[in-house]
Amino acid sequence: MKALMSVGALIGVLGLLMLIGMIFGVVPSNTVRLVEGYMPMQVLSELAVFVAGFTGLSYLANSMGMAIPRFWQGVLFWTFVQTYLKFRIYPPIPFSVRAMYGVVSFVAVFMWVSANEEDWKKFRQPILNVLDANTGFHKALRTLYLILLPILIGGFSFLTMKPSVDEPIELRTVHPAPPASTKVHGKTYTLQTSQNPYRVNLEGKYDQAYSNKLIVEQGMGRLMAPNANPWDEKAEGYLKYVREGGEIFFQNCHFCHGDNLNGRGLHAFAFNPIPANFTDPGTIAQLQETFIFWRVAKGGIGLPNEGFPWASVMPPWEQHLTTDEIWKVILFEYWHTGYYPRTWD
Amino acid sequence: MGSVTRTKLMSVMALCAMIGLLLMPILVAIPALADGSAPAADAKKEGGEAKVEKGKDVYYKTEGIVSGPPAPKTTDSEKDYPRYNFESRVLLWFANQQHLYYGSFVLAVPIFCMVIEFMGVVTKDKAMAKRYDQLAYDFIKISLTAYSLTAILGGILIFTFLTLYPAFFQYLSGIFRPVMHIYALMFVAESGTLYIYYYGWDKMKEGFLKWIHLSMSVVLNVIGTILMFLANSWIGFMMSPAGVDEQGRYLGNIWHVIHTALWNPLNLHRILGNMAFGGGVVAAYSAYRFLSAKTDEERAHYDWMGYIAMALGVAFLIPLPFAGYWLMREVYAYRQQMGITLMGGLLAWLFIIQATMIGILFLSTNYYLWQALGRMRGAEKYQRYIKYLVFLLTCGFLVFITPHTIVMTPAELKAMGGQQHPVLGNYGVMSAKNGGINVIITTTVLSFVWYMRGNKVSTVSWSKFGNIFMGCFFFFAYLNIILLAIYGYYIPANVRVGLSVPQVATTLSCLFFMFALNSVMMKGAKQMGPIEWGKISARSQYALIMLATAFTWMMGLMGYIRSSVRLFWHVNEIMRDNSPWAYTHTVGFAANMISANVLFFWISIMFVFWLGALAAKKAPVEAKAAVPGRAAAPAVGH
Numbered sequence: 001m002k003a004l005m006s007v008g009a010l011i012g013v014l015g016l017l018m019l020i021g022m023i024f025g026v027v028p029s030n031t032v033r034l035v036e037g038y039m040p041m042q043v044l045s046e047l048a049v050f051v052a053g054f055t056g057l058s059y060l061a062n063s064m065g066m067a068i069p070r071f072w073q074g075v076l077f078w079t080f081v082q083t084y085l086k087f088r089i090y091p092p093i094p095f096s097v098r099a100m101y102g103v104v105s106f107v108a109v110f111m112w113v114s115a116n117e118e119d120w121k122k123f124r125q126p127i128l129n130v131l132d133a134n135t136g137f138h139k140a141l142r143t144l145y146l147i148l149l150p151i152l153i154g155g156f157s158f159l160t161m162k163p164s165v166d167e168p169i170e171l172r173t174v175h176p177a178p179p180a181s182t183k184v185h186g187k188t189y190t191l192q193t194s195q196n197p198y199r200v201n202l203e204g205k206y207d208q209a210y211s212n213k214l215i216v217e218q219g220m221g222r223l224m225a226p227n228a229n230p231w232d233e234k235a236e237g238y239l240k241y242v243r244e245g246g247e248i249f250f251q252n253c254h255f256c257h258g259d260n261l262n263g264r265g266l267h268a269f270a271f272n273p274i275p276a277n278f279t280d281p282g283t284i285a286q287l288q289e290t291f292i293f294w295r296v297a298k299g300g301i302g303l304p305n306e307g308f309p310w311a312s313v314m315p316p317w318e319q320h321l322t323t324d325e326i327w328k329v330i331l332f333e334y335w336h337t338g339y340y341p342r343t344w345d
Numbered sequence: 346m347g348s349v350t351r352t353k354l355m356s357v358m359a360l361c362a363m364i365g366l367l368l369m370p371i372l373v374a375i376p377a378l379a380d381g382s383a384p385a386a387d388a389k390k391e392g393g394e395a396k397v398e399k400g401k402d403v404y405y406k407t408e409g410i411v412s413g414p415p416a417p418k419t420t421d422s423e424k425d426y427p428r429y430n431f432e433s434r435v436l437l438w439f440a441n442q443q444h445l446y447y448g449s450f451v452l453a454v455p456i457f458c459m460v461i462e463f464m465g466v467v468t469k470d471k472a473m474a475k476r477y478d479q480l481a482y483d484f485i486k487i488s489l490t491a492y493s494l495t496a497i498l499g500g501i502l503i504f505t506f507l508t509l510y511p512a513f514f515q516y517l518s519g520i521f522r523p524v525m526h527i528y529a530l531m532f533v534a535e536s537g538t539l540y541i542y543y544y545g546w547d548k549m550k551e552g553f554l555k556w557i558h559l560s561m562s563v564v565l566n567v568i569g570t571i572l573m574f575l576a577n578s579w580i581g582f583m584m585s586p587a588g589v590d591e592q593g594r595y596l597g598n599i600w601h602v603i604h605t606a607l608w609n610p611l612n613l614h615r616i617l618g619n620m621a622f623g624g625g626v627v628a629a630y631s632a633y634r635f636l637s638a639k640t641d642e643e644r645a646h647y648d649w650m651g652y653i654a655m656a657l658g659v660a661f662l663i664p665l666p667f668a669g670y671w672l673m674r675e676v677y678a679y680r681q682q683m684g685i686t687l688m689g690g691l692l693a694w695l696f697i698i699q700a701t702m703i704g705i706l707f708l709s710t711n712y713y714l715w716q717a718l719g720r721m722r723g724a725e726k727y728q729r730y731i732k733y734l735v736f737l738l739t740c741g742f743l744v745f746i747t748p749h750t751i752v753m754t755p756a757e758l759k760a761m762g763g764q765q766h767p768v769l770g771n772y773g774v775m776s777a778k779n780g781g782i783n784v785i786i787t788t789t790v791l792s793f794v795w796y797m798r799g800n801k802v803s804t805v806s807w808s809k810f811g812n813i814f815m816g817c818f819f820f821f822a823y824l825n826i827i828l829l830a831i832y833g834y835y836i837p838a839n840v841r842v843g844l845s846v847p848q849v850a851t852t853l854s855c856l857f858f859m860f861a862l863n864s865v866m867m868k869g870a871k872q873m874g875p876i877e878w879g880k881i882s883a884r885s886q887y888a889l890i891m892l893a894t895a896f897t898w899m900m901g902l903m904g905y906i907r908s909s910v911r912l913f914w915h916v917n918e919i920m921r922d923n924s925p926w927a928y929t930h931t932v933g934f935a936a937n938m939i940s941a942n943v944l945f946f947w948i949s950i951m952f953v954f955w956l957g958a959l960a961a962k963k964a965p966v967e968a969k970a971a972v973p974g975r976a977a978a979p980a981v982g983h
Binding site for chain 2: 034036037039040041043044047048051055089091092093094095096097100101104105107108111112114115116117120166167168169170171172173174175176177178179180191192208212218263264272273274275276277280281282283285286288291306340341342343
């Protein structure tokens with residue numbers, strides 16, 4: 001047990017040193033990289049490793065007779081989580097989400113330190129000591145709190161009330177609800193039931209299972225499936241349409257959406273927000289093809305009321321592309337990102 | 346004829362009367378079921394001179410004979426929307442919400458009574474049987490006062506509808522005419538049954554009569570459930586209308602009008618929600634009584650009552666997210682844009698608040714169980730591992746509440762390099778959230794298992810193997826849930842939706858198999874010490890109050906979400922809301938309104954509790970003797 005805890009403690013110390021080093025630039029910030037695509041699990045795993053490490057540290061400190069008081073354990077752990085969220089994760093997490101995580105981790109620390117009576121007593125003892133002020137040190141501390149707390153609260157109130165020149169926060173609806181139907185080039189499409197006419201098998205019939213087998217593989221590299229190269233001259237049917245869609249994409253869309261479809265095109269950073277990142281699992285992977293069809297056809301100007309603050313400069317492509325071209329470009333987007341359009345069957 | 350036989354005869358007659366009351370509305374409804382054929386028959390009688398107009402059902406796509414007027418096209422006028430100098434919608438919201446709170450409570454509590462009374466009847470320990478019986482009686486006593494208030498609030502709601510939304514209510518009542526009559530009759534049946542059940546308690550407390558009494562509770566709950574199903578058909582129709590044509594004309598088939606796309610998911614979701622809510626309210630009542638108790642006996646009784654109420658509430662809370670998931674799936678299947686408005690669009694942030702409330706419910710439950718370990722000797726061995734459960738719960742919770750639509754300043758948006766974050770973006774979608782909630786629920790199951798074996802040591806010969814097996818089972822359950830959540834990113838959406846099934850199955854396997862295995866292992870177990878009822882920390886009782894408040898708040902929130910997803914429709918795509926209030930409130934206003942409703946409910950229910958305490962009769966001497974904490978509680982006390 002002791003050996004296990006020692007290993008845990010070692011990991012904890014190394015992890016902490018690494019994190020502090022990366023924050024202050026002593027250690028290169030890419031020493032342990034967060035790899036796109038694996039980041040979500042990497043973050044959770046790192047936190048689990050840190051928890052194991054801290055357990056080991058606490059165990060060792062206890063066995064050496066240098067136990068860290070429970071109160072400080074709680075305070076330090078909460079501070080660690082906030083530091084981790086603020087400095088380890090990149091791109092930076094917006095304050096609103098960090099605030100949510102901060103409150104949850106605060107509750108978690110409270111649940112931990114008050115889970116049983118003994119721990120709870122240990123935790124609150126330093127607080128009671130200050131409040132009771134039986135020693136000179138505690139008396140001084142209490143007086144200090146008495147002065148500092150109103151100043152802190154006053155400062156907080158001042159900062160809250162101070163007029164700000166920053167742009168206000170926005171609750172931008174990423175996917176506003178689409179209409180039941182949309183009219184493009186004189187034809188009405190029911191979004192619930194319409195299908196991409198080019199998602200077909202070799203017999204020319206709509207077949208999503210067939211096209212699903214031919215999309216690129218997800219993950220790093222995004223490799224093409226064997227014998228599924230749309231740029232092969234012999235490619236027919238679905239793959240041929242993907243190629244045609246790709247040509248349309250590179251003639252019209254890639255300037256903003258990027259040649260990797262990740263929203264980082266040549267002109268992307270002229271806009272805020274930058275164009276949609278199709279490689280993110282929260283965009284086209286969540287939507288029906290007909291939703292994309294509606295958004296591409298109508299553009300930013302066609303966003304419904306719900307799409308406030310209508311922060312999209314995408315042109316209404318129905319004015320520049322034919323219906324067939326729109327369907328084909330959508331086909332290409334799903335093929336290239338390796339995502340499947342949402343279906344309801 | 347002896348007096349006992351006479352009582353038996355009377356009891357059987359009372360039960361038959363209840364069943365008669367239950368069946369009466371069905372008999373009354375039979376002509377109504379044939380209602381649709383009437384216009385056709387009339388038309389035929391006229392020798393085919395009058396043309397029979399047919400319409401196509403907007404949902405079932407079947408043809409039917411037009412049997413009602415079209416949905417009124419209202420205008421923003423005093424005629425269609427009479428008003429005070431105030432937002433009518435808010436008044437209706439308030440009346441509706443209060444009626445629903447009380448309605449849920451009085452429907453849930455008799456189900457608890459039925460379960461607890463049944464436990465009392467079947468238990469072999471006479472002291473425990475009396476305790477259960479007394480507890481069931483306490484429960485029904487609380488609900489009786491609330492029942493009158495429910496009826497009063499129902500009346501207020503109807504008057505609010507009639508006076509502020511006459512055109513809409515006329516249309517709705519025109520379509521649901523037979524259903525509304527059945528509803529009224531069922532309400533009469535419910536009242537009659539409830540009073541016989543309550544006032545007959547002392548007369549029917551032994552032997553065969555007790556079984557009759559128990560049967561009455563079954564009838565009472567069947568009536569209550571049907572009542573709720575009927576009321577659900579109205580809101581189901583407003584969200585996903587069926588049985589009418591595009592103009593909203595009734596096509597003569599009342600079953601189509603009732604059985605809309607969302608009716609069944611709503612029924613299931615509401616029944617589970619009511620039960621969880623009822624458990625929460627009774628648990629809060631017990632917590633309040635525990636905290637204000639003057640004697641150890643009182644504390645022991647209310648500690649036990651709080652535990653039972655919490656356990657019943659949580660038993661229904663665990664499947665609730667799955668029922669909610671089914672409801673949302675059906676919403677998406679019914680109208681994609683409705684689903685997107687709810688979960689990805691306009692109302693998405695309310696869903697994040699809902700996720701937070703669900704998380705709070707499970708966190709409170711776990712916290713209560715950990716605190717409850719403190720009243721058992723021998724449970725200390727589990728307490729040192731609680732921190733790991735906290736970690737699992739927190740990770741699940743953080744993923745579960747991560748928003749897909751993030752609130753941020755334009756500067757933050759720019760710093761993030763786009764609307765999609767590589768970490769948060771992955772947590773913000775359903776695949777991760779399914780994993781998150783299943784981890785939370787599995788951890789709650791684990792806490793329950795620890796609680797159940799807190800003061801016991803298994804004496805079966807294979808206990809070591811059993812413990813290892815249980816550990817492995819939980820480990821692989823977590824692993825399976827997390828791996829499936831990750832796998833969800835690599836497969837088509839329709840398959841991904843289906844992945845929730847193995848995830849839920851994993852969680853439920855933990856629940857059923859591990860509970861069963863644990864019970865077998867703990868049969869005849871060595872007790873390290875009694876459960877010292879009443880010796881639980883005050884923090885645990887605040888956790889129960891938190892649980893109840895979170896339930897109440899979440900019910901208000903979900904009701905609002907469900908209602909506002911219709912946007913500017915009274916009846917979705919059939920009858921437009923042309924009042925000046927046909928817009929969606931801001932998140933802040935909605936949150937304040939929900940909080941006001943919650944506050945009012947809790948103030949009024951405190952009054953109900955106070956009334957209940959006024960009428961409290963002294964507990965029977967035998968029951969007092971068996972108060973837990975005074976004597977060693979048997980293992981079934983869990």
